Amino acid sequence: MRYLTAGESHGPQLTTIIEGLPSLLPITAEKVNYDLKRRQGGHGRGRRMQIETDTVEIVSGVRHGKTLGSPVALVVTNDDWKHWTKIMGAEELPEDIDPSEIKRQISRPRPGHADLVGGMKYGHRDLRNVLERSSARETTVRVAVGSVAKALLNELGISIVAHVTEIVGIKADQNLLEGKSADEIRAIVEQDPCYCVDPEASAKMVEAIDEAKQAGDSIGGVVEVIVEGLPAGIGSYVHYDRKLDSKLAGAMLSINAFKGVEFGIGFEMARKKGSEVHDEILWDEEKGYTRATNRLGGLEGGMSTGMPIVVRGVMKPIPTLYKPLQSVDIETKEPFKASVERSDSCAVPAASIVAEHVIAWEIAKAIVEQFHSDQLPQLKAQLDEMRQYTKGF
């Protein structure tokens, strides 16, 4: 299973084609739109999100609400495009117009964004040609793709949820997750402005985001994704490129501004002994094999253990600052303050939604590739069989 995305931030639309989905999978634009709306939200978003109302158009691969097995193409239009048609059009500029007269040309790269190196790499002296594609606007269609993947996971009895665990050092109380299912966590975070389970921490996060915005600065944080209901044995230890944990880590780090990833208790493992890290194995008639703890985050040897997958990613503060950092104008080579583009001050809550969807995609892909998956009913039957088999193993 694979997908491609195309589209510039201020171009006419974002497009994606998903290939390899099983047939007979129910998909609705309504469900995808719900996830797109969640990605647009979260405290700390900038003015662009007031312009856009992201909705998906399913343009192929689905008939009467179910996938056909053929490629599924999705389109999300950029409402902002109408303000950018001259600046972002695909047609050649008329000869009597000097390109430097085109407004919003950028020659002052922002530290921390792709502007400078992207310009060098692709030979763009107008750095807008870089930022249009390096922008996290592209994560819109990745959420649409992940939403389709979640529809598949849902059919297979697998739930997934993301939440924000930390913003600028303000940490949510992890004990509040104790005994809660992914669906219960979702019900809580959907009501919270920072997509956080801890209302006290969330109130402080809101304050910190507002303060950063006021100061012309930006802040980052940590998001966590939990996957429940995955049978043991998805992924493999037999070859490096089949390890599920490496695929999940890659997916997390593919999100714009994500700089680190950990599973279970994560980097804390460096400070603990083996007896305090590894999860003891239990068995009972009803549940089959379980673990006394889940400190390894549901993965051993590159395979799911049957315990919930717990994966976290850290997002750096957003590079565009209203109080800009020192940079160099690439035309004059003079020192200047970097360009100030309209920007979010904190996109950690929004990015948690992106994380949920890129992880959903990787899990769905690993399942589809491991089993015979031309048709959803066949895939479902094999997963049920695998659950029964591993229980009695």
Ligand SMILES: Cc1cc2nc3c(=O)[nH]c(=O)nc-3n(C[C@H](O)[C@H](O)[C@H](O)COP(=O)(O)O)c2cc1C
């Ligand atoms: C949901 C989301 C929203 C973002 N919004 C902005 C923004 O408004 N301004 C900005 O400069 N960067 C924003 N970023 C981060 C940049 O896209 C990112 O830093 C840039 O693509 C460079 O990539 P890198 O940070 O991974 O090196 C956002 C990231 C995400 C995930």
Ligand SMILES: C=C(O[C@@H]1CC(C(=O)O)=C[C@@H](OP(=O)(O)O)[C@H]1O)C(=O)O
């Ligand atoms: C458009 C989105 O996020 C954008 C991500 C982004 C960046 O540099 O990554 C910069 C900003 O773009 P603009 O200058 O158009 O406001 C954000 O708004 C989105 O999330 O849909």
